[in-house]
Amino acid sequence: MMAQAPQSKEISIRQLAMTFESAEGESVEALHPIDLEIAAGEFVALVGPSGCGKSTILNILAGFLKPTGGQALVGGEPIKKPSIDRGVVFQDYALFPWLNIIDNVSFGLERMGVGKKERNEIAAEYLATVGLQEFERKKPSELSGGMKQRAAIARVFATDPSIILMDEPFGALDALTRRFLQHQLLEIWQKHKKTIIFVTHSVQEAVYLADRVLVMTARPGRIKMDNRIELPYPREFTTKGFRDHEKLIYDVLDEELAKSFDLESKGRFGD
Amino acid sequence: MTLIRLVLPYLYAAVAIVAVWQATVTLTNAHVAILPPPALAAQTFIELVSTGELFVHIRASLSRVIAAWGLSALVAVPLGLAMGRWRRFENIVDPVVELFRPISPLAWIPLAILWFGISEAGKIFIIFVATFFPILLNTVSGVKGVDKVLIRAGQVLGCEDEWSLFRKVILPAAMPTIIVGFRIAFGTGWAAIIAAELVAAQSGLGYLIADGMEILRSDLVMVGMVVIGVLGVLIDSVFRVISKHHDWGT
Structure with a gap:
């Protein structure tokens, strides 16, 4: 959904x-x-x-x-x-290094008050859109630059700005x-x-x-x-x-x- | 395997220290009250362990350090967060901090006795002084070191007020540096137990050393010193494991 x-x-x-x-x-x-x-x-x-x-x-x-x-x-x-x-995608990704990828993508949804189950579903869907479904539990430091930016793009679209x-x-x-x-x-x-x-x-x-x-x-x-x-x-x-x-x-x-x-x-x- | 690799360097060091110690005793033919041979210290150590006395001292020292260190964290972390975040506040508080910082915990002993008597509070106060500054300074630099772009990312991802930005971005981003502060502070606090327990203590590793000095039992002094050293290393390695857990490898 x-x-x-x-x-x-x-x-x-x-x-x-x-x-x-x-x-x-x-x-x-x-x-x-x-x-x-x-x-x-x-x-x-x-x-x-x-x-x-x-x-x-x-x-x-x-x-x-x-x-x-x-x-x-x-x-x-x-x-x-x-x-x-008004979502922003930064040049140097600006992923939160202490959160894994799915928590990064659902960060904004959490702030919007979306429940855990629903926000994880939404985040997983956007991660799949950018081809990162296998990397949900990885930390940003484990990803390449291109993958980080894909995660950042998933993160900005997930909150539907x-x-x-x-x-x-x-x-x-x-x-x-x-x-x-x-x-x-x-x-x-x-x-x-x-x-x-x-x-x-x-x-x-x-x-x-x-x-x-x-x-x-x-x-x-x-x-x-x-x-x-x-x-x-x-x-x-x-x-x-x-x-x-x-x-x-x-x-x-x-x-x-x-x-x-x-x-x-x-x-x-x-x- | 990894445990062995971690412990081995310390074992080598211990063997080397004992060898030099023994060699010094043999070569200088020192009186037992001036420098006891390692074997005597080991014997005293075993006695103190078997009677359980050593554990009473360890527990006394450790609980003082933990209490003081926890208290320091409670005061220094919020203060450091505020100083790191608000420049104007820092400009006011920083000179005060810098004036107090060079004053050794030892210098506080007279006032600690005057203010707290010979109670536990006085000892905890002295260790508090020793643990406070490392936590404060690391918290300030941790907050100042938070990447500006992460703060901006937080702002456009729903942390619209200062409090949520603090909780969700600034604090977690500064955490590795703050944990380093905790670790350093525990070390300086642990080193300060001697100073703290000079103040009319009845127990503790510092007391053991001070007492050994008074009754000319240098073997007790040596045991106290060795136990402080070994426990210091053990506690520090616990902190290292914790900080590795918090290190996200940027």
Whole structure:
């Protein structure tokens, strides 16, 4: 039995801005006021040069950071603090090392007050979805990086959040594992149709996964390009349509990368 | 097999110590009251075991250390959790802690007698001083060392208030470090029984040593020292087993 009826929510970002105080007391504009609408169930990838504020947007949406201007709404409600309704998949997995895999996956369900028997059933089902049914009783330290991230994905889907935020989730994995997990993520997403915001450095990954690829500028971060990918799933890296999208995005990105190196050499790079 | 591998190094060490001990006695021809031969100490040991007196002393010392150590844990763990989590609180408490920390448990003996008389409480107080700081400092560093990303993961998995975050994430994440603190504290507490039992004790391994000194029975002193050493190693290995159980191998 799956959790409640699948649900997802839209995201509205209005004049969202973020200015940090640097170590030298200088203020650094990380996000130039951004407006963005993301429909419920959409899979959006964010790409851009390092330090462009991709992770800042994600951290604001998660509720870890408070913006210094504007606001972000999820399902019409302003974000005040972290919530179980907005799931996060972290780059370094963030599994609880003292819990075995099934207890990690059912952690959120326990917090929601789901009884032991039911939450173990739900957790086992999501673990089976990511192919980890044999590893329920293992500790995270006994699993490979790819398996840990699969467990983390099972954990975030198990609580049935309205949106899922993924911060370079496959960045630390080898190319083959990465390909496999991308495929699995797409399968789960197509089944549950969650709103997903996916931060990545890989243009190929973004075009492979997302409905929409947003390309951000070098600091201060702005959205420079909103590229809708209308290729049918499953996508092939080698088709012309795929390559065209990649090229389009790289053209914009190259310009921004040059600017970001410029910033770096001026020493104003502080991420 | 593993048990043998664990015990063997200690056996070698024991044989080496006894050999040096015996050699020193033979070479220096020391008076029995200054350095008794191992055989005499062994004989005294067997006597103390057969009369059951040794076990009375062990139980007295051990129960004092356990009481003081438990009390320390009750105070130091909550205090350490708070200090590790709230920077402002730490800034206030830490200077106080740092001022008290260099003061040896021995220095507390006069005040312990004045405050608690010659009761059990005074002895427990001295061991408490010895066990408190290792537990406190390890708890603070354990809490501070919790990976920020685990706290964030807890927050987005339903630990929305500070208390549940503490219970479900921070405490279990800090536990291995806290257990190391428990282990170190038991060691320093065990070493402090001599100081504690200098205060008008009628029993205990520290008393055995102090008494042996007064009546010029250095064999009693040696037995007390050996038993403290051996029990210290045994207790520490129990803690090692426990902490291995809590070590999730990151």
